[in-house]
Amino acid sequence: MRSVQIRYYAQLREALKTSAEEVEVETPVDERALLERLAALHPRQRDLFLASRIAVDDAYAQPSRSWQGTELDSGVDIISPISGG
Amino acid sequence: MTGKQMDAPLPDPQLVGLSPNPLDIQALRARVADPAAGAILVFEGTVRNHSEGLTGVIALEYEAHPTMAQRVLSEIVAAAHQAFPIVKAALWHRLGRVELGQPTIAIAVSAAHRDEAYRASRYIIDRIKHEAPIWKREICSDGTSGWSRGCTAHSGN
Helix, strand or coil: CEEEEEECCHHHHHHHCCCEEEEEECCCEEHHHHHHHHHHHCHHHHHHHHCCEEEECCEECCCCCEECCHHHCCCEEEECCCCCC | CCCCCCCCCCCCHHHEEEECCCCCHHHHHHHHCCCCCCEEEEEEEECCCEECCEECEEEEEEEECCCHHHHHHHHHHHHHHHHCCEEEEEEEEECEEEECCCEEEEEEEEECCHHHHHHHHHHHHHHHHHHCCEEEEEEECCCCEEECCCHHHCCCC
């Protein structure tokens, strides 16, 4: 288990009423597992989490990538469905 | 002009940016003007009065990831330079509230010929729709507002 800072934006931040939280995560963890963990913590936002992507160090995670732990020290951004342009 | 465009690195920040202020389309156009260009194409995305299942939209409110959005936009413009023989490309995206009819994004591309400019401009806006960590809230005339459901609901512009 490892404590990871999770940061939220836009609709997820408003729905959760917080822009960041510390979450205990089992490592190694990949994008899908992390989103499932967050969806389990916040079941009312499950659909939004499962439609989201994650970003580490300002780059989208590759779905096949998994992290052991220290790479997540800078935290994880949850990129809920985007609508720019 | 400070924006000497190179092949591989990310573009000059003045060519790619997010701004809380109204977009100056003529200023953006000037950043891509070049003696080698036979075409300059400026695309504007604007606030329209309806959306998926919504009418009476009077404004949009944009939020972007504070650091990643600039990086993604810059990478997309750099990739356009790799993919198409264009001369220069620049784009600005709004943050904050944008009123009906006003531009939310402007993309300027210069190229020797029009075809490359059209293709590169389309490439840039399509990738932004799918990749840029930017969110918009739709504000309606009845006082309600909500986050847009995402780019899949916005095919075409």
